[in-house]
Amino acid sequence: MQIPNVELHVLVASEIAPLLENIPWITKVWAMPRQRGKLKLMVTLPFIFALRREEFDQSIDFGGNDRGALLSYLSGAQKRLGPIEYGDPKWTQRICYTEIKSRENPFASYFNLHFELLHALNVTRPNQLKIEIFIDGSEAESAEKVLPNNYIICHISTSQPKKDWPLSHWQTLFYLADEAGIKIIFSAGPNERERNLLSEFKLMLPEAKTLPAITNLKLFLSVIKRSKLFVCGDTGPLHFAEGMGVPVLGIFGVGNSIRQVAPIYSEDEIVRSDVCACDLLSSNADVCLSSESCMASIQPESVFFRLKRSLNFPDSNMKSMTLP
Numbered sequence: 629m630q631i632p633n634v635e636l637h638v639l640v641a642s643e644i645a646p647l648l649e650n651i652p653w654i655t656k657v658w659a660m661p662r663q664r665g666k667l668k669l670m671v672t673l674p675f676i677f678a679l680r681r682e683e684f685d686q687s688i689d690f691g692g693n694d695r696g697a698l699l700s701y702l703s704g705a706q707k708r709l710g711p712i713e714y715g716d717p718k719w720t721q722r723i724c725y726t727e728i729k730s731r732e733n734p735f736a737s738y739f740n741l742h743f744e745l746l747h748a749l750n751v752t753r754p755n756q757l758k759i760e761i762f763i764d765g766s767e768a769e770s771a772e773k774v775l776p777n778n779y780i781i782c783h784i785s786t787s788q789p790k791k792d793w794p795l796s797h798w799q800t801l802f803y804l805a806d807e808a809g810i811k812i813i814f815s816a817g818p819n820e821r822e823r824n825l826l827s828e829f830k831l832m833l834p835e836a837k838t839l840p841a842i843t844n845l846k847l848f849l850s851v852i853k854r855s856k857l858f859v860c861g862d863t864g865p866l867h868f869a870e871g872m873g874v875p876v877l878g879i880f881g882v883g884n885s886i887r888q889v890a891p892i893y894s895e896d897e898i899v900r901s902d903v904c905a906c907d908l909l910s911s912n913a914d915v916c917l918s919s920e921s922c923m924a925s926i927q928p929e930s931v932f933f934r935l936k937r938s939l940n941f942p943d944s945n946m947k948s949m950t951l952p
Contacts, residue, residue, distance in 0.1 A: 638658065645659035651761070679703045684703055684704065684706070686749070697718075698724055711729050729744065736887075739753070760871055761872050767850035771854055775813065776811075776813075778856055780813070781851075783814075785825050788915075789821075793923050793924075801932055813836075813838065815838065848865075852868055852874060857876070861880070861885075878890070881901040881922035881923035
């Protein structure tokens with residue numbers, strides 16, 4: 629660590645705490661219970677009081693939203709550092725932070741944005757970065773029952789429709805893999821939109837194997853860990869797989885993904901489209917506003933080529949193909 633003799637505590641929502649619980653260089657993970665749209669004081673207040681008893685010297689809020697700013701203030705830390713993207717700080721930021729760092733380039737990759745913030749503490753970005761997630765093995769037996777050996781997981785959903793690869797492309801990828809004897813199983817996130825997407829795909833391709841809905845994050849991580857390769861768009865499970873050392877193949881089209889997330893990965897781990905124009909039209913749109921969807925422009929043959937190369941798949945035809 630660049631700052632010796634410190635305790636590092638991390639505060640996250642309880643539902644994502646398993647991502648950090650077994651990382652050896654984190655002293656403690658504070659799993660905050662929450663329910664969107666509801667404030668449960670009987671649960672939240674004891675949590676805040678426990679935080680304050682730690683008498684933190686410094687807090688760093690990487691998100692910069694109102695919730696993070698208020699929690700920084702309520703933690704009781706003497707110094708409270710937070711970011712703003714552009715313009716003047718909001719009232720919550722002015723009141724809750726003791727030091728504010730303006731982001732020099734809001735469109736930089738996420739890890740560069742975080743290290744811009746950490747620079748205020750004289751922490752510099754190392755030359756090599758990697759995502760780290762450790763699991764304790766408690767769900768290994770259950771994961772084995774869910775996912776057979778030697779399967780590739782294709783996760784077809786993301787948090788936004790504009791980041792989803794078309795179902796017809798996933799269908800074509802399945803046919804290409806099936807012809808080559810490569811075993812694929814499909815999955816999707818637990819929310820209603822993503823489950824409906826998987827149901828629609830199953831109607832298109834009844835012979836495809838699919839994973840059940842998994843709401844237990846520890847189990848889901850253990851299932852991902854068993855996969856031979858994890859293929860999906862810009863979404864959390866891709867980063868989970870990368871952090872656990874599972875080979876990944878990310879499908880990136882949306883400009884925001886290419887600018888801010890793709891740089892985390894090597895060129896062998898991603899397939900990308902040309903820069904998408906939809907971000908210029910509206911960065912907050914859930915769907916691609918370009919005349920031609922950037923994700924749709926990424927052809928299944930290109931993804932299949934990269935998939936085979938990731939698996940070191942013996943195929944004489946690969947030598948004659950042009951690298952996408």
